Amino acid sequence: MLASQQPAVHILNNTRVTSGELNYKCTKTSLPCIKPPPTHKVRSTLILSILLPLTVSTTTFFSQVLAGTFDTEFDITWGDGRGKVLNNGELLTLSLDRASGSGFQSKKEYLFGKIDMQLKLVPGNSAGTVTAYYLKSKGDTWDEIDFEFLGNLTGDPYVMHTNVYTQGKGDREQQFNLWFDPTADFHTYSVLWNPHHIVFLVDGIPIRVFKNDEAHGVAYPKSQTMKIYSSLWEADDWATQGGRVKTDWSNAPFSASYRSFSDVDCCSRTSIWNWVTCNANSNSWMWTTLNSNQMGQMKWVQDEYMIYNYCTDYKRFPQGLPTECNLV
Numbered sequence: 001m002l003a004s005q006q007p008a009v010h011i012l013n014n015t016r017v018t019s020g021e022l023n024y025k026c027t028k029t030s031l032p033c034i035k036p037p038p039t040h041k042v043r044s045t046l047i048l049s050i051l052l053p054l055t056v057s058t059t060t061f062f063s064q065v066l067a068g069t070f071d072t073e074f075d076i077t078w079g080d081g082r083g084k085v086l087n088n089g090e091l092l093t094l095s096l097d098r099a100s101g102s103g104f105q106s107k108k109e110y111l112f113g114k115i116d117m118q119l120k121l122v123p124g125n126s127a128g129t130v131t132a133y134y135l136k137s138k139g140d141t142w143d144e145i146d147f148e149f150l151g152n153l154t155g156d157p158y159v160m161h162t163n164v165y166t167q168g169k170g171d172r173e174q175q176f177n178l179w180f181d182p183t184a185d186f187h188t189y190s191v192l193w194n195p196h197h198i199v200f201l202v203d204g205i206p207i208r209v210f211k212n213d214e215a216h217g218v219a220y221p222k223s224q225t226m227k228i229y230s231s232l233w234e235a236d237d238w239a240t241q242g243g244r245v246k247t248d249w250s251n252a253p254f255s256a257s258y259r260s261f262s263d264v265d266c267c268s269r270t271s272i273w274n275w276v277t278c279n280a281n282s283n284s285w286m287w288t289t290l291n292s293n294q295m296g297q298m299k300w301v302q303d304e305y306m307i308y309n310y311c312t313d314y315k316r317f318p319q320g321l322p323t324e325c326n327l328v
């Protein structure tokens with residue numbers, strides 16, 4: 001069953017949101033604007049209070065996720081036929097040639113959630129190509145959570161570039177090599193975004209955390225809904241080895257593939273007044289922080305595979321590193 005055919009679940013205390021921004025009053029059951037509660041005790045109370053009214057939607061929502069997701073959940077927004085939905089909506093491909101790249105975006109807007117997508121990147125000589133996969137809100141003071149995959153010559157490693165924008169301000173790049181060939185198979189790239197932190201995960205392994213440091217004056221995304229976007233485009237002026245290696249168009253068209261999208265654990269809406277999903281069975285995602293095992297995994301990735309970290313780029317920030325870099 002499609003999300004649009006389900007009765008809308010109003011997670012906002014049965015109050016419709018009528019404005020574009022989520023600036024309604026926070027109440028105990030208005031999930032998207034719950035602030036990180038101070039203690040675990042408070043947390044469990046809040047979870048219980050939101051769990052009960054939502055249980056109804058869960059079963060139908062699961063069956064929708066397993067169906068052809070790309071038909072129902074995304075729009076191909078540009079590329080004049082270069083983006084394609086295949087296999088009854090189970091697979092999406094983007095392509096790039098000399099004339100154009102292509103891209104898609106989600107129909108839904110999200111405000112917190114865990115979003116999984118499997119990507120298989122452009123194989124072979126992908127130098128100069130960029131596959132961007134990100135969440136972004138609208139306006140001049142937008143929030144954004146970015147994965148960008150910078151192609152390379154055959155056999156040379158991709159660079160996975162990450163960034164976080166809050167209130168229109170980015171400059172928070174961290175770059176990684178991967179511990180596998182991202183062009184040989186599909187791998188899962190996830191964003192966990194809750195009131196505590198944003199976690200970037202690759203195949204379930206956390207690679208980066210952007211904490212909610214509002215208490216220290218760092219803006220945190222918590223009130224603007226974001227859509228999911230992805231595009232395959234050409235950026236050979238900077239992407240590969242700093243722009244020295246150019247795109248070889250004799251390899252075109254370049255193609256990247258997407259499958260197994262999941263937004264089961266999310267708060268999302270299909271229009272500005274209509275919230276449709278907030279999974280009741282596993283809403284621990286809303287409060288979860290990393291356990292020590294995950295912290296260990298992240299340390300492994302950052303020790304072994306991180307190739308750039310804005311938080312250690314003292315030359316770039318002669319006035320001092322950004323505030324969040326000095327907080328643990």
Ligand SMILES: *[C@@H]1O[C@H](CO)[C@@H](O)[C@H](O)[C@H]1NC(C)=O
Pocket residue numbers: 150151152153156157158159239240241242
């Ligand atoms: C491409 O390969 C070179 C050589 O291994 C490496 O220095 C570079 O970081 C790789 N990635 C990009 C996007 O240039």
